[in-house]
Amino acid sequence: MKVPKLPGILFPLISLAIYSLGHGVLSTLVTVRLSAEGVSSTWIGLVSSAYFAGLIVGTFVNARLIVSVGHIRAFAAYASILAAITLLLGLVVVPEFWALMRFLGGFASGGLLVVIESWILVTTPSVKRGQVMAAYMILFYGSMALGQMVLKNVDLNTLVPFAICAISASLSVVPLALARVNMPILEVGKSLPLGRLLRITPAGITSSFASGLLLGALYGLLPLFFAGSGYDLANTANMMAIVIIGGMALQYPIGRMSDLTDRRIILAALFGITMVISIFFVWAAPTENFWLTASFIFLLGGTMFSMYPISLSHACDEVEPSMVMSVNQGLLIAYSIGAMVGPTMAPFFIEVRGPLGLFAFFSVVCAFTVVFLLYRRTRREAVPLTEHFSHTLSIPNTPIMAEIDPRSEFPEITPVMPEYERRHHDHHDVDVGQNHSAADQDHPARRRNDH
Structure with a gap:
């Protein structure tokens, strides 16, 4: 019996919401906890920068690793790493250590998001992608905002808020682990x-x-x-x-x-x-x-x-x-x-x-x-x-x-199974063998006089 497409889309969106809830808590928690410890704004900025550096690495280099071990296994590994790193942040409050942990956390988060978004890609018809991107944005930002409400009801100086973030990372695996979806071969374009x-x-x-x-x-x-x-x-x-x-x-x-x-x-x-x-x-x-x-x-x-x-x-x-x-x-x-x-x-x-x-x-x-x-x-x-x-609508994640x-x-994503056919375009006849660029194409609407 053929599995309907809608549930296939829901699995990664539910995982995204669960992950984003903890992500929203942690993004604010890191700054206010370091501030409460008297850490300078320079170090707080460096810790935040380390996360984005890890995210860049994680989103751009993880595709090959994900393909080699499989999406669900990779997601479980990244979630486990993220949960462990989050707990370590609550146990050792040292700026230099936090910068390293946030870099690794950004790397793991990048891997999680690559799995979620590639899953969404393979389960979403091209004509529905705009709607799914809107749902993605609402869930991502909505869950992050909801995470701030969780932060209001915990003691900043205990391990509890870090444990909540770790639980969120761990539970985000569950929806994907229970799903059966033919996953894509990732070929991230240059x-x-x-x-x-x-x-x-x-x-x-x-x-x-x-x-x-x-x-x-x-x-x-x-x-x-x-x-x-x-x-x-x-x-x-x-x-x-x-x-x-x-x-x-x-x-x-x-x-x-x-x-x-x-x-x-x-x-x-x-x-x-x-x-x-x-x-x-x-x-x-x-x-x-x-x-x-x-x-x-x-x-x-x-x-x-x-x-x-x-x-x-x-x-x-x-x-x-x-x-x-x-x-x-x-x-x-x-x-x-x-x-x-x-x-x-x-x-x-x-x-x-x-x-x-x-x-x-x-x-x-x-x-x-x-x-x-x-x-x-x-x-x-x-x-x-x-x-x-x-x-x-777009979110600059991966x-x-x-x-x-x-x-x-x-x-440029090729699904494993034949039922997910690559859709080149809707109604444009374009020779894919041609080399397109704004500098060398004589396209009247695209080429500009730029002095």
């Missing part, structure tokens, strides 16, 4: 070199890198800002939940708006609004008014979390459909580098300005990005609206998202 990608889509690559700078620092250091501003653990958790909910709630309407105009204008507006909010925080220090702070933090989450998906949509607009996957993966690298660098740069501002230095860092990054985006509008014509891809992205015309 991304374009960043130098070439910068020439093809300067605004896309720069905005992706800048969004990584901002979100890396936000994840790693925003809890430190609230703790340093006198917020207790419960209110710090509330604010982190609000920023995540803001990012989840505003991505879709902002994305739809970007379909109607030059996306560089929307990106400049997002970075501009973020800059204004950040300057307001530095100038007014509004943390004594909880609801005013919550309103601005909600809007800040909405703007910051929307930057990468719209950067990706803009980059996709500027290339041939056959290049979407490579561009997608290239922008993920740019974002990941930014997310790794951001938490190491922001502490310099914090050392000078105190907790509000984080928002000074945000404002400086946004100011440079806005200037660059406005400059780019004078150097290259906007892609005509008729040439726009429809905006797609290269597999490039495969799931419905804008990708040539999936």
Whole structure:
């Protein structure tokens, strides 16, 4: 009897929700626990950066390991490693040790996400991928926000919150272990070199890198800002939940708006609004008014979390459909580098300005990005609206998202079983043997005069 496709999709989504719940707890817990131990903002930033460094390695090098041992075995191994590392964090509170553990934890998390996303890929028809990506985003961010609520009800200085995260990692194995799905052979495509990608889509690559700078620092250091501003653990958790909910709630309407105009204008507006909010925080220090702070933090989450998906949509607009996957993966690298660098740069501002230095860092990054985006509008014509891809919600987690992205015309994942046929494209006749690039294709809608 043929297994329906819907349950096949549900298994990885349930595992994602369970994993993300613990991930949401741990992402805030690491910062506030180190802050409570009197660790400097520089070391807190380095610990956060170590996680993103491990995530980069884990998402880009784990495919071969996963293929060699199988998806479920690999997932169980990564989950066990993540659970053990999380418990060790609660037992040994030493910044240098935590940096190493967070690097290994990022590596394991990258492996978990590669398994989940490749599972989603093979169980999702191409026509449904946009809807599944939206469900992925809601579950990922929603579970992370819910994790903040769990954090409110535990004692920060005990092993309990770390045990909750470890339990979450362990239980995330259960849905996948109980499923029978024919898994794909992973053949993650090569991304374009960043130098070439910068020439093809300067605004896309720069905005992706800048969004990584901002979100890396936000994840790693925003809890430190609230703790340093006198917020207790419960209110710090509330604010982190609000920023995540803001990012989840505003991505879709902002994305739809970007379909109607030059996306560089929307990106400049997002970075501009973020800059204004950040300057307001530095100038007014509004943390004594909880609801005013919550309103601005909600809007800040909405703007910051929307930057990468719209950067990706803009980059996709500027290339041939056959290049979407490579561009997608290239922008993920740019974002990941930014997310790794951001938490190491922001502490310099914090050392000078105190907790509000984080928002000074945000404002400086946004100011440079806005200037660059406005400059780019004078150097290259906007892609005509008729040439726009429809905006797609996206989370910068792993290269597999490039495969799931419905804008990708040539999936590079080959399923093991014949019933999962590779879908090259819907209604475009394109010679896959041709070498497509924005530099060498004479495509009237894609080639721009770029002086």
